[in-house]
Amino acid sequence: MAERMLKFVGTPQAMPDKRPAAERRRDFDEIYQSYAQQKAAEQASRCSQCGVPFCQIHCPLHNNIPDWLKLTAEGRLDEAYELSSATNNFPEICGRICPQDRLCEGNCVIEKGFESVTIGSVEKYITDTAWQRGWVKPIQPRRERTECVGIVGAGPAGLAAAEQLRRKGYQVAIYDRYDRVGGLLIYGIPNFKLEKEIVQRREKLLRDSKVTFHLNCEVGRDVKLEELRARHGAVLIATGVYKARDIAAPGVGLAGIAPALDYLTASNRQGLGDTVPDFESGLLNAAGKDVVVIGGGDTAMDCVRTAVRQGAKSVKCLYRRDRANMPGSQREVKHAEEEGVEFVWLAAPQAFLGKDKVSHVRTVRIHLGMPDASGRQTPQEIPNSHVNIEADLVLMALGFDPEDLPAAMGAPDLGVTGWNTLKIDWKSMMTSLDGVFAAGDIVRGASLVVWAVRDGRDAAERIHTYLAGKALAAQRIAAE
Structure with missing residues (x-):
């Protein structure tokens, strides 16, 4: 091992080649090139084990x-x-979109002084190579089971659960209200972070593994939850959270102010070749506009970098805390700055100005006060510090809340928490309805894709335990 590893002292950190900012501003292609095999091996050898x-x-x-x-x-x-895919259903996706600077790489032992191992890039390289060489095969269970599981939601949690259940031989049907598989992976994340072909080949793999998809099928509108419970031995709800948080401020209803996800969905659909009236009309198109994005998370970073590529006149990101306290990836902030985005730290919107359409965002400067119960410093407005920022398009990237699923699904007995997420028994991951499980953002609130994958895998295990227990009980009754 000493010959192959522990080379962080003499070998510097080297990310894959990154395309120049001036070049990548003009398209939606991924910004990093792939490692060559020798370079991937070299960077992996820096691990201290x-x-x-x-x-x-x-x-x-x-x-x-x-x-x-x-x-x-x-x-x-x-x-x-084989080792990478044993614990992660989508390593090539996580390698692209996980905030490694906050997770694995940010906690690398050699980070202090030698810079971390480029874990995400190596993870991406491993699985991309596996696809290229034909190592990724459809699932062939050792034995098929008769029980069928219905999954509501074709996002990362639902897809991860489907793969795990198919490996155990269960029949799996996925229901999704959208016309494509992937959820936010398709419609919420821009191509320069995750090209759609990466998600679509996973969809094909699941279809080849005999997972059934029912798209344009909304539970509550096209099929009732009770019908799914009768049709399947177990049901997993993995819908994610899509309800945009709003802001209470004068002028918020002006034309030219839009939720971040609406904007990103329009851009992604246009890139996929769909006809998008709101994009073609200019309503959700940043071309030639002064764009202001409000928020400091990864969705805000996706918006500002998309606006740059659409040819915005100027792009500003307004965030009420400072750079050190923003929730998004620092790596994404750096990419955005390279591409010409201006960050307005310690500033918050007070009002939106304009007659029929937004023309300015009225902002106030912020001072960070004492920490609150969560440990974060409390934003406090500085009197008489107002500044008006020009804006033709304002995007609200303030996070997401759960929809009212009991009402939407016609299931009033489906229990929810005070945050309107689904209430589950964390040991069994079952909701208040017998045989109905839940996983992902609809349980934990808006979070990372990697957490959705983890929840989907855990839910698959709990569903297997539940169905195996029912099968055993039926055998005992039959034997008596």
């Missing part, structure tokens, strides 16, 4: 990172892929 791998501990999936880094360094990529 520490006894307590903080990268693995701080990964929601607890991926076996040091092990597959070692295998990559030794050129054993087929084994590295």
